[in-house]
Amino acid sequence: MLSKNTVKFIKSLHQKKYRSEHGLFFVEGEKSVLELLSSDFKTENLFATADFLNKNQSFIPQSGLDITEVTQAQLESMGQYKSNDSALAVVRMKENRLLKPHPDQMILALDDVRDPGNLGTIIRIADWYGIRHILMSEQTAEFYNPKVIQSTMGSFTRIQFFYGNLSEVIQDWKLPVYGAFLDGENIHEMKEVKPGVILMGNESVGISFQLGRLVDRKVTIPAFGAAESLNVAIATAVICDNFKRLSQY
Amino acid sequence: MLSKNTVKFIKSLHQKKYRSEHGLFFVEGEKSVLELLSSDFKTENLFATADFLNKNQSFIPQSGLDITEVTQAQLESMGQYKSNDSALAVVRMKENRLLKPHPDQMILALDDVRDPGNLGTIIRIADWYGIRHILMSEQTAEFYNPKVIQSTMGSFTRIQFFYGNLSEVIQDWKLPVYGAFLDGENIHEMKEVKPGVILMGNESVGISFQLGRLVDRKVTIPAFGAAESLNVAIATAVICDNFKRLSQY
Numbered sequence: 051m052l053s054k055n056t057v058k059f060i061k062s063l064h065q066k067k068y069r070s071e072h073g074l075f076f077v078e079g080e081k082s083v084l085e086l087l088s089s090d091f092k093t094e095n096l097f098a099t100a101d102f103l104n105k106n107q108s109f110i111p112q113s114g115l116d117i118t119e120v121t122q123a124q125l126e127s128m129g130q131y132k133s134n135d136s137a138l139a140v141v142r143m144k145e146n147r148l149l150k151p152h153p154d155q156m157i158l159a160l161d162d163v164r165d166p167g168n169l170g171t172i173i174r175i176a177d178w179y180g181i182r183h184i185l186m187s188e189q190t191a192e193f194y195n196p197k198v199i200q201s202t203m204g205s206f207t208r209i210q211f212f213y214g215n216l217s218e219v220i221q222d223w224k225l226p227v228y229g230a231f232l233d234g235e236n237i238h239e240m241k242e243v244k245p246g247v248i249l250m251g252n253e254s255v256g257i258s259f260q261l262g263r264l265v266d267r268k269v270t271i272p273a274f275g276a277a278e279s280l281n282v283a284i285a286t287a288v289i290c291d292n293f294k295r296l297s298q299y
Numbered sequence: 300m301l302s303k304n305t306v307k308f309i310k311s312l313h314q315k316k317y318r319s320e321h322g323l324f325f326v327e328g329e330k331s332v333l334e335l336l337s338s339d340f341k342t343e344n345l346f347a348t349a350d351f352l353n354k355n356q357s358f359i360p361q362s363g364l365d366i367t368e369v370t371q372a373q374l375e376s377m378g379q380y381k382s383n384d385s386a387l388a389v390v391r392m393k394e395n396r397l398l399k400p401h402p403d404q405m406i407l408a409l410d411d412v413r414d415p416g417n418l419g420t421i422i423r424i425a426d427w428y429g430i431r432h433i434l435m436s437e438q439t440a441e442f443y444n445p446k447v448i449q450s451t452m453g454s455f456t457r458i459q460f461f462y463g464n465l466s467e468v469i470q471d472w473k474l475p476v477y478g479a480f481l482d483g484e485n486i487h488e489m490k491e492v493k494p495g496v497i498l499m500g501n502e503s504v505g506i507s508f509q510l511g512r513l514v515d516r517k518v519t520i521p522a523f524g525a526a527e528s529l530n531v532a533i534a535t536a537v538i539c540d541n542f543k544r545l546s547q548y
Contacts, residue, residue, distance in 0.1 A: 169415075171530060180523030206528050238544040274429030274543055277454045280536070281420060287533045288540045294523055295487045 052097070052120050058271070060097075060128040060140065073143045075194035078129040080136035082176055085204035091141050098123060098137035106226045130196050135289055143194060145268050148212045149244065151224060154245050156293060157225070159185040159216050160274055162252040163282055166191045170201025172250070176194040177205035180289040184211045185219055217260055220247060226266045228293075229257050234268025237292045250286050300347070301369050309346075309377040310390065315441055322392045324443035327378040329385035333358055334453035340390050346374060347386035370436050379445050392443060397461045400432045404496050405475070405542060408465050410435040411501040412531055419534035420448025421499070424511045425455035425503060428539040433460045434468055434496070466509055469496060475515045477542075478506050479534055483517025486541045497542065499535050 062068035063076050074094065077086050079202060080102065087109050095116045103110065104120060110117070125134040145170035151157055158176055163169055169191040176184055190213070197207055199285060212219070220227055227247035249265060257265070271280060271288050280288070311317040318495050321344065326335050329351065334357050352359065352368060358365070367380045372381040384536060400406055407425055412418055418440040425433055438461070440447060448455055461468070469476055475495030498514060500506035506514070520529060520537050529537070 083371065170531065174526050175529065175533060176527055177526035178520075178522050178526045182524075203526070203528070207527055238385070239545070271427075271540065273427050273545070274547075275426045275431075275454075277423050277426035277452070277458055279452070280427055284420065284424060284533065284536045288536055291520065291540065292535045294521070298487070298523075 052118055052124055056118075056119070057124070057128055059143040061136070063140070064130065064268075066195070068176065069143070069192075069194055070199075070265070073200065074140055075139055075143060076124070076140050076196065077199055077279055078131050078134055078138040078196075079200070082199065082204045083137040083139050085207045086139055086141060088110065089207035091144065091207060092143050093139045095140040096137060097128065097137055106299045119281070146213055148214065149183070149210055149218065150222045152219060155183065156181050156290075156297075157183045157185060158286070158290075159220065159247050159249045160187065160190045161216060161249060161257050162187050162189040162255075163250065164189065164191055165253060166197035167201050167251065169193070169195075169281045170206075171199040171248075172210055172286050173198070173202040174205040175283065175287045175290060177202075177208050179294050181290065182208065182210055184209055185216055186211060186213050187216050188213055193277075200212045215266060215286070220249075220264050223247075224279055227264050228267050228269050228289075229262065229265035230289060231257065231262075231265075231268040231270060232272040236272050237289065240269070240296060242293070243293050243296045247298075248289055250282055250289075254296075255280055261297075267278070301367055304440055306373075306377055307400075307452065309387070309510075311476075312389070313379065313445060316507040318441075318443055320493070323389055323401065324392060324448065325387055325389050325445065326379050326448055327374070327383055328449070328459055329447065331387040331451075332388050333458045335390065337390055338456035339456070340393065340456060342388045342390050344376065344389040347387060348374070348384055348390070350384040368500060379449070383487045395462055397463065397468065398432070398459055400459075404432065405494055405539075406429050406432045406434060406496045407535070407539075408469065408476075408496050409436065409439045409499045410465060410506050411436050411438040412499065413438065413440055414502060415444040415446035417452050417502065417530070417532045418442070418444075419447040419455075420445070422451040422458055422537050423454045424459050424536045424539060425530065426451070428543050430539065431457065431459055433458055434465055435460060435462050436465050437462055449461065465498075466513060469498075469510075469513050472496075475518060476513050477516050477518050477538075478511065478514035480511075480514075480517040480519060482529070484518040485521050486518050486538065487521055489518070489541070489545060490540050492545045494546075497535075499531055499538075502531055
C-alpha cells in the first residue's frame with residue numbers, strides 16, 4: 051500500500067533542500083532503475099508495477115530493500131516522468147569522497163557547469179569514453195538533481211565523483227591539465243596526450259581565471275563555420291573523442 | 300504602443316498551428332536577433348527596449364521593418380524567455396526549397412530527430428563545422444519551434460534546410476552516404492572521407508530500415524566504457540569533428 055505520506059515524501063525529494071536533509075534522491079524509469087540495482091548505490095525503496103517486478107525478478111535483491119507494488123498512475127504522481135510504467139527507486143546518496151584515480155586514467159573536471167542537462171549529458175559521455183572520475187566545483191549542478199540523473203541514462207551508476215575545490219585537488223595531484231579554450235592548440239593537430247585532467251568551464255564565462263592559471267595545455271576544437279561556440283557537453287564529447295583517439299591508436 | 304492584440308498574436312506563434320497558418324515565427328534575445336537582422340530572413344516586426352535600439356542603431360534596417368519600443372516586462376510576456384531585456388522579432392518563414400550543395404560540401408541528413416533541443420544543437424554544430432545544408436525528414440522537429448531557434452544560438456540564420464523525402468533526395472543526388480550505426484566502421488580508424496551525406500537517426504530507433512539500405516558506409520564512434528549509446532546531437536558533433544579532421548589534414 052502506498053500512503054499519502056510516502057507520496058508526499060518522494061515529491062519532497064524533487065527539491066534539493068529535502069534531498070540534502072535526508073541524504074536521499076530518486077531514480078525512475080526501467081533502464082535507470084535496473085542499472086541502479088546492479089550498482090554499488092544503496093537503494094532503500096523500490097516502487098514498481100507488477101509487470102516490472104515479474105519481468106525483472108532476477109535483478110531485484112531479495113533483502114535490504116523495501117518493495118512496494120504500485121500502479122503506473124502512482125509512479126507518475128511521485129516522479130517527474132510524464133509516462134512511467136516501470137519503477138521509481140529511493141536511493142541513498144554517496145559520501146563525497148575524493149579518490150585519486152590510477153595514473154593511466156583521464157579525469158574530467160567541471161568548473162561551474164550549471165545546467166543539469168549539460169551535467170547529465172557529460173556524465174553519459176564520460177561513461178562512453180571510459181572516463182570514471184569527475185571532479186566538480188561546488189557551483190557545478192547537483193549530481194542528484196532528477197534532471198541530471200535522467201539525462202545520464204543510467205551512466206550515473208558508473209562514475210566516481212567529487213565536489214570540492216578544483217584548484218587544490220589539481221595542484222595536489224600534479225597531473226597535466228588540459229583546458230578547453232577558444233584560443234588554444236588545435237586538437238586535430240595534437241600528436242599525443244598523456245593521462246591527466248580535462249578541464250571544462252562554465253556555460254557563459256568558460257574556465258575561471260584562477261583555474262586557467264593551472265592549465266598546462268590549452269586545447270581548442272577547430273571551427274570551420276561561423277558559430278561562436280559549442281555547448282559545453284558537445285565540446286566535452288569532441289575533446290574526449292580526440293583524446294581517446296590520440297592515446298589509443 | 301503595444302496592443303493587447305499584438306501580444307496575443309505573438310503568443311499564438313508559440314504554437315506550430317499558428318506559425319504554419321501565418322507563415323511566421325519569432326526570435327528573441329540580443330545575440331539571436333542581431334544575427335537575424337544581418338541574415339537573409341525577412342524580419343517583419345521588431346519589439347525592442349530603448350536600450351537595445353540605442354545600442355544597436357547601426358544594425359537595424361531603416362525601412363521594411365515595423366519597430367515598436369517595449370519594456371523588458373512586455374518582452375517577457377510575449378516570448379518564452381524568463382528574462383529578456385533586449386528584443387523579440389517576428390520573422391517570415393522561408394520557402395521549403397531544395398538546393399543541391401556544391402560537390403565539395405558535406406551535408407547533414409536527419410531521419411526523424413524529434414527533440415527540438417537536439418535539432419537546435421545539431422544546427423549549431425553544423426554551423427561550427429561549416430556544414431551549410433541540412434536535410435530533414437517530415438517527422439523531424441520543426442525548424443521554427445522556439446526551442447529549436449533558441450538552442451541554435453543564432454546559427455539558424457546560416458543554414459540551408461529542406462524538409463522532405465530523404466530517400467528520394469539521397470537517391471537523386473547520388474552522393475556517398477555515411478550513416479551513424481552502433482556496428483559500423485570505427486571512425487578513428489578511417490583514413491579518408493569524401494564529401495557526401497552524414498545520416499543521423501531517430502533518438503530511440505536510429506536510422507530507419509528504408510534509409511539504412513541507402514547507406515554506403517556505416518560509421519561508429521568507438522566506445523571505451525559502459526554507456527549503451529550517445530545522444531544524437533553528441534554523436535553528430537563527434538562524427539562531424541572526425542570527418543573534418545579526415546578531410547582537412
